[in-house]
Amino acid sequence: MSTQLWFPTPVSLKALVQYYLEINGTVSRQIVGELVQFAPSERTKLELSKLVNDKALFKETVTDKLLSLHRLLHMISEKDEPWTNVPFSFLLESLGKLQPRFYSISSSNLRDPLRADIVFTIDSNINLNFKGVCSNNLLDLRSSNDGENSYDLQGPNGRYQGCKLPVFIRRSRFKLPLNLEKPIIMIGPGTGVAPFRGFIEHRILQFKKLQNKEKMGKLYLFCGSRNEDDLIYVEEWNRCKEILGDKFEIAVAFSRDVKNGGHKVYVQDLLLEKEKLIGQLIVEEGCHVYVCGDAKGMSKGVSKTLIDILSTHEGGDLKKGDKLFKGLRTGGKYHEDVW
Ligand SMILES: NC(=O)c1ccc[n+]([C@@H]2O[C@H](COP(=O)([O-])OP(=O)(O)OC[C@H]3O[C@@H](n4cnc5c(N)ncnc54)[C@H](OP(=O)(O)O)[C@@H]3O)[C@@H](O)[C@H]2O)c1
Structure with missing residues (x-):
């Protein structure tokens, strides 16, 4: 039987682990269960079995701490206790x-x-000593001159030298409607x-070329953050408002603003504040x-x-609200890009 390999060959074990295997992912209970047979001592076998047989303990010790396979083995092993019984094929298949x-x-x-611009946050409050594959690597790239990098920024055979990264663009169905006249509601906290930001930039460029600017549908943005300091693109939103005038409306929800007296304000609250308008727009x-x-x-x-807003629009009829919402989805007018 032959298998298609997803990495170039020949390849050194070091390069394979470093560049092609998902070594940083949180290890699953199933993989740890299979690993028990390769434990180097009765003690480690017992420790691993304890974890595998107790779902809650596994969650608390491994999943919640985002422990990868190597970090788990490190934690569970005694000093200088090598795991020489683990076949490399097991690692290839499991990782x-x-x-x-x-x-x-x-x-x-x-x-x-x-x-193409992207935006991401790095939560420095996560005290888990965890560094993933991408966002922190990007951060390292930015500060690649100060010599304190955690990542190998050179890549295999120096391929990424000079601040390069392997990237590709995936086609997306999360796109603006072609019809410029339709109003759009955009909801995106954090x-x-x-x-x-891309949608509005796009509409601004189209708006500037429009002869009859009145024709363009309004853009409603509902965004948010924990507090004012966390809010991104503030200056850009101000610029958008200057260009688009009443064609652009923005509402911001601060979930941890002291001014709200401990009350969390979410984008849903902002939608409810404008429920009449939202119902009408949809x-x-x-x-x-x-x-x-x-x-x-x-x-x-x-x-x-x-659904609640649409029900209110229909005189409090939840069934009708639900139907309208489902219609929005099936009619291709409700777009989600969530993970
Ligand atoms: N970067 C990208 O290109 C991109 C693209 C698509 C999706 N995403 C995803 O977007 C999310 C954004 O993460 P982030 O760290 O920027 O922000 P976040 O953790 O999602 O928090 C942003 C705001 O949303 C609030 N929030 C929490 N629970 C909520 C709920 N049930 N309903 C409404 N609001 C709620 C938070 O309030 P509290 O924390 O105070 O409760 C905070 O004010 C991530 O899941 C990410 O994977 C990112």
């Missing part, structure tokens, strides 16, 4: 191929088709606002709605709020 990291493009290709004006950001809480919260 798998290093996956690309995706970021939304936060600029318009009308401005420059050969340049770095979820990234693609909307039902009567056929606007498109875009949501970008966290998939766990935010996007679910936003869809629930929109």
